[in-house]
Amino acid sequence: MTSLRTLGAGALVALALCSCHRKEPSRLKAFPMRVLWAWEEPQDLRFLKGRNVGVAFYAKHVLLRGDRVLMRPRVAPLRVDEGTPLMAVVRVDGDARESPVLDAAQREALLRELEDAFALRRVVALQIDFDARVSERAFYRDLLWDLRKRHPQLPVSITALASWCLDDPWIRNLPVDEAVPMLFRMGGGATKVRAQVRQGRDFHADSARNALGLSTDEPRDMVPADWRRSRRVYVFQGRPWTEENVASLLQELDR
Amino acid sequence: MSRWNLLARRAVPAVAALVLILVADRALEACGFSSEPVFVHTLFPDHGHFEAYAKGDLGLVQPTFARSYLVVAYRHLSGAGMDDQAQQDALRLWWEREGFGPERKDAVKRDRWEDGGRNRWKAIRKQVVEGEPKLASPYSWDANYAATAQLGDPVFAKAAETLEARIKSHGAKDPWVLSWVKGQDEIFSGEKTRSLPEAAPAIAPAWFKQDRAYQLAAARFHLGQLAEAKAGFAAIAADRSSPWSDLGAYLAARAGLREAAKDPAKLSAVRSSLEALVKDPKRAAIHTDAKAMLDRATYLADPPKYVAALGARLSAKGAVADFHDALDNYTYAWDRIIDGSLEIPDASRSSLVEKDGEPVREARATHSRGLVGEEMSDWIRIYTGHGEEALARWRRTPTLPWLVAALAHAGAKDPEISKLLESAAKVDAKSPAFLTLAYHRARLLSELGRIPEADRLTAELQARPGLPPTLFNLLRQSQQKRAKDLKAWIGLLPQKIAGITEAGNINTDPPEPTQMEDVDSADISRLQTLVPLDALKDAALDPASSKLLGLPAMALEKALLAGREDLVKALHKPDPKKPDEVDAWLAEQEPAGRAFILALRAGRARNRACFPKTPEKEPGLPVLSKAQQEAAAKEQAAIEALGPSVDQHCKAILAFEAAHPDDPRIPEALHQAVQLTRTGGACGSEETTKLSKRAFQLLHKRFPKDPWARKTPYHY
Numbered sequence: 001m002t003s004l005r006t007l008g009a010g011a012l013v014a015l016a017l018c019s020c021h022r023k024e025p026s027r028l029k030a031f032p033m034r035v036l037w038a039w040e041e042p043q044d045l046r047f048l049k050g051r052n053v054g055v056a057f058y059a060k061h062v063l064l065r066g067d068r069v070l071m072r073p074r075v076a077p078l079r080v081d082e083g084t085p086l087m088a089v090v091r092v093d094g095d096a097r098e099s100p101v102l103d104a105a106q107r108e109a110l111l112r113e114l115e116d117a118f119a120l121r122r123v124v125a126l127q128i129d130f131d132a133r134v135s136e137r138a139f140y141r142d143l144l145w146d147l148r149k150r151h152p153q154l155p156v157s158i159t160a161l162a163s164w165c166l167d168d169p170w171i172r173n174l175p176v177d178e179a180v181p182m183l184f185r186m187g188g189g190a191t192k193v194r195a196q197v198r199q200g201r202d203f204h205a206d207s208a209r210n211a212l213g214l215s216t217d218e219p220r221d222m223v224p225a226d227w228r229r230s231r232r233v234y235v236f237q238g239r240p241w242t243e244e245n246v247a248s249l250l251q252e253l254d255r
Numbered sequence: 256m257s258r259w260n261l262l263a264r265r266a267v268p269a270v271a272a273l274v275l276i277l278v279a280d281r282a283l284e285a286c287g288f289s290s291e292p293v294f295v296h297t298l299f300p301d302h303g304h305f306e307a308y309a310k311g312d313l314g315l316v317q318p319t320f321a322r323s324y325l326v327v328a329y330r331h332l333s334g335a336g337m338d339d340q341a342q343q344d345a346l347r348l349w350w351e352r353e354g355f356g357p358e359r360k361d362a363v364k365r366d367r368w369e370d371g372g373r374n375r376w377k378a379i380r381k382q383v384v385e386g387e388p389k390l391a392s393p394y395s396w397d398a399n400y401a402a403t404a405q406l407g408d409p410v411f412a413k414a415a416e417t418l419e420a421r422i423k424s425h426g427a428k429d430p431w432v433l434s435w436v437k438g439q440d441e442i443f444s445g446e447k448t449r450s451l452p453e454a455a456p457a458i459a460p461a462w463f464k465q466d467r468a469y470q471l472a473a474a475r476f477h478l479g480q481l482a483e484a485k486a487g488f489a490a491i492a493a494d495r496s497s498p499w500s501d502l503g504a505y506l507a508a509r510a511g512l513r514e515a516a517k518d519p520a521k522l523s524a525v526r527s528s529l530e531a532l533v534k535d536p537k538r539a540a541i542h543t544d545a546k547a548m549l550d551r552a553t554y555l556a557d558p559p560k561y562v563a564a565l566g567a568r569l570s571a572k573g574a575v576a577d578f579h580d581a582l583d584n585y586t587y588a589w590d591r592i593i594d595g596s597l598e599i600p601d602a603s604r605s606s607l608v609e610k611d612g613e614p615v616r617e618a619r620a621t622h623s624r625g626l627v628g629e630e631m632s633d634w635i636r637i638y639t640g641h642g643e644e645a646l647a648r649w650r651r652t653p654t655l656p657w658l659v660a661a662l663a664h665a666g667a668k669d670p671e672i673s674k675l676l677e678s679a680a681k682v683d684a685k686s687p688a689f690l691t692l693a694y695h696r697a698r699l700l701s702e703l704g705r706i707p708e709a710d711r712l713t714a715e716l717q718a719r720p721g722l723p724p725t726l727f728n729l730l731r732q733s734q735q736k737r738a739k740d741l742k743a744w745i746g747l748l749p750q751k752i753a754g755i756t757e758a759g760n761i762n763t764d765p766p767e768p769t770q771m772e773d774v775d776s777a778d779i780s781r782l783q784t785l786v787p788l789d790a791l792k793d794a795a796l797d798p799a800s801s802k803l804l805g806l807p808a809m810a811l812e813k814a815l816l817a818g819r820e821d822l823v824k825a826l827h828k829p830d831p832k833k834p835d836e837v838d839a840w841l842a843e844q845e846p847a848g849r850a851f852i853l854a855l856r857a858g859r860a861r862n863r864a865c866f867p868k869t870p871e872k873e874p875g876l877p878v879l880s881k882a883q884q885e886a887a888a889k890e891q892a893a894i895e896a897l898g899p900s901v902d903q904h905c906k907a908i909l910a911f912e913a914a915h916p917d918d919p920r921i922p923e924a925l926h927q928a929v930q931l932t933r934t935g936g937a938c939g940s941e942e943t944t945k946l947s948k949r950a951f952q953l954l955h956k957r958f959p960k961d962p963w964a965r966k967t968p969y970h971y
Contacts, residue, residue: 057400063368070368073394073402120400187291195865199899199940 026210027155028177028232031085031125034250037236042076047243049081053250056127056234059088059117062110064100069109085124087157088117092130102139111146118154125155137170148175159213162186162193165203172205179207180234183223184215198222216249228253292773293754294728299324301723301753305349309342311687314723315694318638318663322586323348325638326569329631331687332656335572344579372412379415382427383436391445405477406443414439417466431463438467442474451475465497472503476510485510504532505541505548512552526552554588562588563629570631634660646671653678655688662695667702676700690716694726698733706737724753736877741786744878745794748778749801774803782806783867785876787886788813792822815840815853816866816894851911854904855920858927865938866900867891901931901939905946912953922963925954929970
């Protein structure tokens with residue numbers, strides 16, 4: 001006869017690992033469900049006044065090199081109306097030439113850079129864009145926990161490679177309010193990911209089920225309509241946004 | 256590597272033996288995204304061909320090339336050529352920008368990250384003062400979230416260098432050296448409300464007075480007190496005994512340029528002072544920096560005119576001084592104009608036409624029109640555009656560059672096509688334009704239905720030694736369209752690898768680029784889905800078929816899915832000593848049993864590939880008859896009706912378990928069902944999780960002590 005204890009333990013392990021349905025109220029719930037990424041080029045988004053559209057703007061790029069944390073800020077002007085909600089995006093990379101040490105001191109220095117970004121005028125949320133390699137994941141995880149402990153109310157979003165959300169869900173249980181599956185520039189796995197999304201097969205991690213990252217120059221039609229309508233959608237465009245193309249984008253997302 | 260920049264590339268050394276290993280490691284790091292071969296480069300020449308390109312062996316010059324390559328192409332096409340220095344300058348620029356081409360030891364790698372100056376300052380300062388200095392952020396942010404550098408790394412580097420010299424001359428304990436450091440600390444602290452360092456007292460030594468004057472002017476500059484800074488630097492410049500005299504002259508102009516950024520009316524005066532500096536032989540020490548600044552001032556005054564002037568210089572016959580910097584600035588300035596950068600002064604922006612709220616797009620056209628009158632820039636604009644004006648320009652100016660532009664944009668229905676083809680055919684095989692013209696001749700001959708001529712020309716070109724892979728492959732792709740039958744088409748599928756891409760971003764040199772071949776995944780997909788099974792079987796059994804295509808395995812898989820026992824027998828090579836699942840499939844007569852065996856086989860092989868799906872918007876293969884196309888479509892529809900492969904396999908296993916609960920293969924099959932769902936990904940559906948759970952529960956409920964159950968701790 002099967003030991004109930006064994007079966008119960010096995011089932012619990014299976015449940016814990018197959019899906020994580022813990023729900024916490026998101027600190028991002030007040031942030032608009034439609035967000036434009038404003039990257040490193042001059043942007044005049046004052047036409048968003050009165051529209052319920054947020055702007056996630058590239059604030060700085062941080063490079064982890066050796067034991068140092070090097071930073072280069074945004075230099076292109078971003079003009080927005082005072083009422084437009086802003087999310088500061090910090091791009092993080094480990095240096096390919098001189099691998100980062102990923103120690104506590106480096107983590108603390110990176111944390112300060114994140115805090116400085118959040119401290120920019122009128123910024124209400126922070127997004128971290130870090131395509132962490134396997135060797136960098138523990139560091140990233142610890143960083144996020146440090147950030148959460150230090151700023152328990154800070155709305156935190158992270159970008160997530162599509163593979164993290166599908167086949168390799170290491171982002172489960174990270175202390176973030178959302179993980180944004182990046183469904184563009186996916187490289188060799190793009191066809192597979194698009195097919196999966198088209199079939200409505202959802203992402204493993206709960207945190208990855210509330211948002212999507214798209215681009216205006218790549219296919220978007222694979223996204224199920226109910227996802228489009230109910231999830232926060234971030235959109236990237238490789239040239240400055242205009243009122244016209246934002247209007248048609250919003251129509252497309254809401255149809 | 257950022258997904259945010261379409262053109263960004265990471266410089267990767269072309270170490271052939273290690274390339275694939277590096278790529279493979281990164282693929283593992285990136286969790287499953289593998290590298291893919293590149294068959295056609297569109298932005299730049301093929302790897303391994305940069306030196307030849309710079310020399311004039313241009314291969315196929317594509318309208319999609321980045322402008323720096325088109326400048327070099329134009330020089331060769333127009334007969335201006337490239338001397339050795341210009342070639343080296345071009346290669347150096349390409350290496351600095353993208354890491355392409357042969358590695359350059361002389362390249363100036365602009366590492367925008369380095370903070371060596373800051374660190375050096377801190378280290379030297381410690382010789383004079385204990386403790387860490389308070390250093391301002393190197394940037395200040397404006398109301399539009401844009402940062403400007405306040406104290407860049409070179410400023411710290413200069414301070415470190417100066418302090419080191421003062422320590423050497425006067426000693427670290429000298430009170431004036433200490434005062435010097437304290438003054439510098441105030442400047443570097445970045446406090447906007449601080450008082451400036453005090454002016455040097457009368458009793459100070461001359462060196463200190465001169466240094467202090469410089470520190471004060473610099474402090475004012477960094478505080479944005481530009482008029483005062485300019486006056487201070489001008490006074491320093493006038494004092495020829497000061498070690499800062501030359502730098503003072505340069506910085507006075509620099510302060511003036513900053514003023515002019517807000518007040519363009521001042522730009523003219525700045526340019527005059529810089530022109531005077533550049534001509535002054537006594538200011539030779541700062542000529543290089545002053546020239547660069549003059550360049551920037553000229554650009555700011557009138558960007559389109561600046562680009563046109565540089566274009567004229569870059570395309571002029573004879574040697575071009577500073578070809579590297581000129582090419583760099585030319586393309587950079589043009590990009591800034593196209594971007595609609597807000598740097599453009601208002602006077603210049605008034606020529607922008609704002610239409611439909613898209614000033615950037617219109618800027619591209621308007622500013623490009625503003626470049627009319629400069630031949631090369633015009634050629635680049637037309638060549639990279641839709642080419643409507645190309646033919647008219649060739650008629651007016653029947654030179655080689657315009658012939659290339661006209662032919663590249665020509666179509667079979669163009670009225671002057673015969674004349675264009677005739678002129679192109681006369682171009683000598685040694686001409687830099689030859690390959691580009693020959694490629695388009697072959698293309699147009701094919702479009703005109705002159706197939707034997709197109710085939711002959713294509714064969715001649717492909718036989719040329721050292722032909723760049725991109726050109727070889729483009730010719731091959733056009734041959735595929737002209738193939739007479741399926742066998743010929745299949746024979747044309749392998750292409751030469753021109754590069755390797757990883758995660759869509761990195762493009763590295765392939766090992767032995769002209770030797771390795773591969774098959775485009777899109778063509779594999781066409782084989783799988785558009786060719787009827789009988790024809791696929793024949794092709795698979797043809798010993799002449801390239802092994803790259805994997806035809807025997809492909810045909811066998813499809814035959815198994817379609818239940819075509821006759822074809823499975825024709826394709827399968829049984830090994831009596833090691834019977835496999837295909838043998839079991841052949842022995843099994845029940846469809847449900849066969850589906851079970853296929854599912855078990857997929858699980859054992861960790862085969863999580865989806866059933867083939869017809870690519871979207873893909874018409875049938877023209878080399879097949881209508882009957883063949885219909886047969887392929889029917890077979891494919893039947894396969895697609897099976898649904899997602901992972902679900903199909905799971906259901907087959909579950910159904911078999913229900914019908915044959917005592918079959919000894921069941922525990923393993925249930926395990927395989929769960930494993931298939933683990934990374935089924937795109938080959939599953941919303942139902943997959945339920946199927947996985949069902950298989951998992953059955954396995955643990957019915958076979959809790961079976962080793963297969965122990966190997967299956969989770970479902971997915």
